[in-house]
Amino acid sequence: MxxxxxxxxxxxxxxxxxxxxxxxxxxxxxxxxxxxxxxxxxxxxxxxxxxxxxxxxxxxxxxxxxxxxxxxxxxxxxxxxxxxxxxxxxxxxxxxxxxxxxxxxxxxxxxxxxxxxxxxxxxxxxxxxxxxxxxxxxxxxxxxxxxxxxxxxxxxxxxxxxxxxxxxxxxxxxxxxxxVYQVVKSFEPTVSARPDLSEAAIVVSGGRGCKGPDGIKLVEGLADLLGAAVGGSRASIDSGWLGHELQVGQTGKVVCPNLYIACGISGAIQHLAGMSSSKYIAAVNTDTEAPIFNVSDFGVVADLFKVIPTLVGELKK
Amino acid sequence: MKVLVCVKQTFDTEAKIEIKDGKIADAGINLIINPYDEVAVEGGIQLKEKKLADEVVVLSAGGDKAMDAIRTALAMGADRGILIKQDTAADEYARAVVLAAAIKDENPDLILAGHVAADDGSSQVPTRVAEILGLPHVNVITNIELADGKATCSSEADGGTQVTEVSLPAVVSSQVSWNEPRYPSMKGIMQAKKKPVATVDAAAADNKVNIVEFSLPAAKQAGVKIEDEPEVCAAQLADWMKNTVKVEVK
CATH class of the missing domain: 3.40.50.620 (HUPs)
Structure with missing residues (x-):
């Protein structure tokens, strides 16, 4: 060779x-x-x-x-x-x-x-x-x-x-x-202190269960504590809570971080396709039947609005 | 100004994948236009609505069923279609060769396609087509502006947004966030039945990549699931993250 x-x-x-x-x-x-x-x-x-x-x-x-x-x-x-x-x-x-x-x-x-x-x-x-x-x-x-x-x-x-x-x-x-047949007129870096979604060791994602920007803020706070990237399911992208470049799943990015934390994500097949190969998966969801729990190493059936603030406090200890 | 849009027919993204006799089973699967290509179709139609394009031609290579994908694009508002009969097992090279041959005959000013197909996930064909035709290309666009024989495109690049200018004719591939594809109206569906679709045979092209085998990913085993007071859950999750995953807190 x-x-x-x-x-x-x-x-x-x-x-x-x-x-x-x-x-x-x-x-x-x-x-x-x-x-x-x-x-x-x-x-x-x-x-x-x-x-x-x-x-x-x-x-x-x-x-x-x-x-x-x-x-x-x-x-x-x-x-x-x-x-x-x-x-x-x-x-x-x-x-x-x-x-x-x-x-x-x-x-x-x-x-x-x-x-x-x-x-x-x-x-x-x-x-x-x-x-x-x-x-x-x-x-x-x-x-x-x-x-x-x-x-x-x-x-x-x-x-x-x-x-x-x-x-x-x-x-x-x-x-x-x-x-040269393409002229690059400009490159605007995404203004974010967070790591790139496709290369991050930890990804914290928010879905429909975040209910709006307030829930996403909790997800972002947890991500920043862990030095993680933020991602989202299609529901939170389509609702405009997060930009498309942060979508995880079949028409977004496929990620395989060391730890993926799914917050308020039920786990539609398109989303699971994008994150199931993560090494560790944790999920927080109020619905005990949510498919996300089928692929989770650690599942928590509870309200993310109550779990995440406490989790942040515990991790800081 | 003629716009040509390449579309691939793919499985519905909600489809569950199964393997039968060593192949991906397609029985009973709902077929759709690849979502990234659907955005390209919408983009082409919008250029026509803005009077920047005179005609939108839809091109697909595939089996007889791919006619449905073309008819859907026509129902959305494209003007006419071309179906190249080709084995659905064609690889990216073979697909690009036959598409490029048909595109050359049409001589369009702008060639649109999705930047990736939701089935094979290859992201190769538009760029290969551009190379065969000797045309510039821009990938993963979220916006396009046409003026003075040039296309100025915004792309979703890694870590930022890139604006690239190319001379026409050019090949431009779309990201799904470019636009929101319309649903075909009933009127559109009726009109689409009367729009012309040419059927042509594929140019000769052999695959360069051989499939060795298909498999399904190992089913991930569910681990622990706890239902308790949120404070208790959070404390246990924190323990697991610290001791099993060994996360570091910034």
Missing amino acids: AGTWIFVEQRDGNIRKVTFEMLSEAKKFGDEVSAVVFGKGVAGLAPELAKYGADKVYVADADVFANYNTGAYVAQMAAMISEFSPNAVLFAHTFNGRDFASRLAQKLELGLATDAIALELSAGKGVFTRAIYAGKAIAKVEVAGAPVLGTIRAGVWEVVEAAGAGAVVEAAVAASDAD
């Missing part, structure tokens, strides 16, 4: 945790693991990537890579694949990662497995496990190709520190402004 490449997902030099998760898991394939980073002035990221096992760090450094853009990134990656022939190239299943991988796969006329939750990798072949129907079923799919291409869901693999050599390889720049 000619190595596993992990594309580094970063913005302004801040590397997303999923990149470290992929580097850590890639070590298990027994092949050389390389991080591939595109940007402007990003060579300094190499030591951080080596800490999680990157043997090599391929760096493509140019103004045209300063921010993600599909055209230039695809042109560069295609040229590097042609030069170095990696066995596999893996991306994070993020807004940019799936965009990049999909366009690259088509340019190379290759298959691609997206949003994978497990991978068995061998020479020229990857068997990816994917959640389909938002987690109601699982598909194992085989992608053969040179290279094997996939995008990986955040949070499914553990971050393990393992010193790699982190040898920097400067890649020849193979893209120019002529490859």
Whole structure:
């Protein structure tokens, strides 16, 4: 095999945790693991990537890579694949990662497995496990190709520190402004002190049982105490209590945090699909028959308006 | 200005998934337009209502049943449809190849589709179609403005909202929060029956990805469930969170 490449997902030099998760898991394939980073002035990221096992760090450094853009990134990656022939190239299943991988796969006329939750990798072949129907079923799919291409869901693999050599390889720049066909006019970060819903270790979600903004405030207070992300079921999104980007479930996000706390969520099948793979699940609901209790490790049949304030007090002790 | 919307027919999101003879069982399942594509249809119709588009064409690749998805889109207000007959087991590559071939014949100014399908969850096809056609694309949009041969799109990106401008023709994929799709009116349903739908054979394309097996996720076992005074419940939940989950309090 000619190595596993992990594309580094970063913005302004801040590397997303999923990149470290992929580097850590890639070590298990027994092949050389390389991080591939595109940007402007990003060579300094190499030591951080080596800490999680990157043997090599391929760096493509140019103004045209300063921010993600599909055209230039695809042109560069295609040229590097042609030069170095990696066995596999893996991306994070993020807004940019799936965009990049999909366009690259088509340019190379290759298959691609997206949003994978497990991978068995061998020479020229990857068997990816994917959640389909938002987690109601699982598909194992085989992608053969040179290279094997996939995008990986955040949070499914553990971050393990393992010193790699982190040898920097400067890649020849193979893209120019002529490859850019999207002009990013602005990027407005979501103003939130809370972690990203898809990467958070703990998610506290509110549903219909929150009854309105006051109930959501309780959910948010608990989340902040735990350093958690806030999510919601479709009921609280449709009611306008939370933005759509916070919806957990089949037409929202699929999350798998260490702890998921469902507050006032009955557990419709679309919602369960989005959170059932969480490691620990706690639920607070007044209805003892609520389906959410079927997937909960710790269920509390009580009024969230009374439970959450007491819980916050207990946790602070 | 011609808008073409790609729609995929999927299972109702409330459907329970079962496996029979190694395949996902479809007997008795209610079929709908993929919710993300339905938003794209609505978006296309709204562009026409705002006089920014002259025609909205609906394109679907699939089996005979996919005609229902096209008729639904026509009942919402699209003008005509194209059904490409293709095996429903086509992968993202094969699907993109046949859609792109049909789109090329239509030569639209704007191609809309949902950014992901609620069944396979792949998020690949619109971007692949754009690559085949050599067109720019923008994904996961929540708004679009058309002016001077350009589309300015807001997208739900990770950690923020991104505004991207591309020249037309372009491929743009929708997020569900873009709009609220209308229900077809009775009048719309009657009109849809008379709207033209062309049926074409799929261009040749082989799958690149092979299904090894389908399975159902291990049923999660319910743990403890307590019914007591809220204070007692909260104290026990706090204990469990501290001792079993080992949460840290900020």
